[in-house]
Amino acid sequence: MRVLLAGATGLVGAQVLRRLLADARCSAVVAPTRRPLPVVDARLHNPVHDFAALPLDAPWWQVDAAICALGSTLKQAGSREAFRQVDHGYPLLIARTVRARGCAVFALNSAMGADAGSRFFYNRVKGETEQALIAQDWPQLTLVRPSLLLGSRQEFRLGERLLSGVMRWLPGKYRAIAATTLAFALWRLALEEGDGLRVVESDELRRLGR
Numbered sequence: 001m002r003v004l005l006a007g008a009t010g011l012v013g014a015q016v017l018r019r020l021l022a023d024a025r026c027s028a029v030v031a032p033t034r035r036p037l038p039v040v041d042a043r044l045h046n047p048v049h050d051f052a053a054l055p056l057d058a059p060w061w062q063v064d065a066a067i068c069a070l071g072s073t074l075k076q077a078g079s080r081e082a083f084r085q086v087d088h089g090y091p092l093l094i095a096r097t098v099r100a101r102g103c104a105v106f107a108l109n110s111a112m113g114a115d116a117g118s119r120f121f122y123n124r125v126k127g128e129t130e131q132a133l134i135a136q137d138w139p140q141l142t143l144v145r146p147s148l149l150l151g152s153r154q155e156f157r158l159g160e161r162l163l164s165g166v167m168r169w170l171p172g173k174y175r176a177i178a179a180t181t182l183a184f185a186l187w188r189l190a191l192e193e194g195d196g197l198r199v200v201e202s203d204e205l206r207r208l209g210r
Helices: 013-021 080-100 121-135 158-167 179-191 202-208
Strands: 002-006 028-030 065-068 105-109 140-145 196-201
Touching: 002 013, 002 080, 013 028, 013 179, 065 080, 065 179, 080 105, 080 121, 105 121, 105 179, 121 140, 140 179, 179 196, 179 202, 196 202
Parallel strands: 002 028, 002 065, 065 105, 105 140, 140 196
Antiparallel strands: none
């Protein structure tokens, strides 16, 4: 399989990339990023582009499966418009582009509480992204909805640090999930054979990621 991974420099994406490169089923991994990846592998193709100016006619868009682990926060993005572009605009652009080249499998790292009708902006954007992907009529579409992620980030997030102490003990889908566990589940789900839509909540992701 040829697999495209968006978000390979992130907390989850970096772990997904490691899993893909260790998977004998992957003949090639295409990972477009804004800065070069610190990874050397004969099967890795790392186009370096600003996501606002991706070359949509490039041949490397032709893949069998795509995984989108792009994500930001309002603080990191700087504005609602910028956040929406990263968490809605870019995933849909990537999905449309690979779908037009014959890709049949798409997996999105969404969020717990994703709901296009939510009064909370973050959850509403995530839900609108899910709905837009469903409308693209993918042969195989996987939407994963993790709870708060546990892991070492490059940037300090005070809110997440405070919440993690509580949410790591909550029951069911509300319990915080390790980024490594999520990445394992996302890799596994994206490369599994299946049909139609699958929405996977955080408690199931923990089971799959064991």
